Amino acid sequence: MPAHESNKVIALEHPSGSKAEIALFGATVTSWIVDDIDHIFVSKDAKRDGSKAIRGGIPICFPIFGTKEKIALPQHGFARNNYWEYLGIVNDNDEVTVRFGLKDTQIPQEARNAWPHSFRLTYTVSLTEKSLKSVCHLKNEDEDTFEFNTLLHTYFRVTDVTRTQVQGLTNCEYIDKVNAGAKLVEENEKVTIDGEVDRVYKKVQDKILLEVGDGSSIQIEKNNLKDTVVWNPWVEKAQAMGDFGNEEYKNMICVEAGSVADWVVLAGGQTWTAGQTLTVV
Numbered sequence: 001m002p003a004h005e006s007n008k009v010i011a012l013e014h015p016s017g018s019k020a021e022i023a024l025f026g027a028t029v030t031s032w033i034v035d036d037i038d039h040i041f042v043s044k045d046a047k048r049d050g051s052k053a054i055r056g057g058i059p060i061c062f063p064i065f066g067t068k069e070k071i072a073l074p075q076h077g078f079a080r081n082n083y084w085e086y087l088g089i090v091n092d093n094d095e096v097t098v099r100f101g102l103k104d105t106q107i108p109q110e111a112r113n114a115w116p117h118s119f120r121l122t123y124t125v126s127l128t129e130k131s132l133k134s135v136c137h138l139k140n141e142d143e144d145t146f147e148f149n150t151l152l153h154t155y156f157r158v159t160d161v162t163r164t165q166v167q168g169l170t171n172c173e174y175i176d177k178v179n180a181g182a183k184l185v186e187e188n189e190k191v192t193i194d195g196e197v198d199r200v201y202k203k204v205q206d207k208i209l210l211e212v213g214d215g216s217s218i219q220i221e222k223n224n225l226k227d228t229v230v231w232n233p234w235v236e237k238a239q240a241m242g243d244f245g246n247e248e249y250k251n252m253i254c255v256e257a258g259s260v261a262d263w264v265v266l267a268g269g270q271t272w273t274a275g276q277t278l279t280v281v
């Protein structure tokens with residue numbers, strides 16, 4: 001991709017005034033504005049030249065989440081680190097939809113060697129007055145079965161993370177990544193943030209609610225995704241990240257819908273569809 005196109009962004013506008021922007025790099029949603037408020041966080045220090053996954057927005061983790069010993073891919077896989085093909089916008093009265101595509105032939109040979117499968121990933125982002133829907137369609141173009149993980153790594157913009165609350169995780173088992181991977185059960189009715197949090201909640205109900213802390217809430221509804229990751233880097237991790245401001249942990253919370261605790265198995269020739277809808281309520 002020529003350098004001048006490396007930060008190319010597709011803009012969506014709905015007749016109601018809601019707006020969204022999606023970067024071709026990683027097909028990463030970088031803005032979602034409803035009633036003049038941008039609900040998506042992107043760091044002021046995010047790299048926007050294709051040299052690194054965009055720090056913020058909704059990067060897509062695929063085909064792995066985190067790192068995997070046996071698969072020599074960078075953390076969270078290759079989908080967020082490559083340019084996707086722009087497949088066009090469709091406008092109808094109720095929603096504006098854009099489509100992007102990523103195939104194995106579009107990713108570097110090194111990544112194809114690490115995860116040697118033929119696939120076609122189509123990603124649609126639809127904007128309505130109050131909602132943003134993201135859907136992944138994955139086709140296994142091999143004859144053999146493959147396994148993968150995927151996750152919509154959504155960074156929400158908040159004014160004070162200590163005032164946010166996540167509702168809907170009660171009684172879910174979770175892996176506490178800041179506690180040596182301890183397996184715990186969520187006992188709180190609402191999850192709050194007052195320190196570093198990095199948890200993989202398993203088998204989560206499809207509708208959960210993020211109370212932003214200023215009176216507004218965002219409903220996060222996932223479809224065909226089992227798990228929810230909640231992440232805030234807090235002080236030390238924020239300082240350690242080169243593409244994240246030292247104080248920015250106060251203004252974001254990641255609530256990430258995915259299937260990451262177990263592999264998803266997709267037989268040759270089959271298609272798998274999953275996604276999330278965010279709605280300002």
Ligand SMILES: O=P(O)(O)OC[C@H]1O[C@@H](O)[C@H](O)[C@@H](O)[C@@H]1O
Pocket residue numbers: 053075076153177198199229231256
């Ligand atoms: O720095 P990255 O690769 O974008 O990852 C950010 C975070 O992403 C979260 O989803 C993970 O649970 C964290 O462990 C990780 O630190």
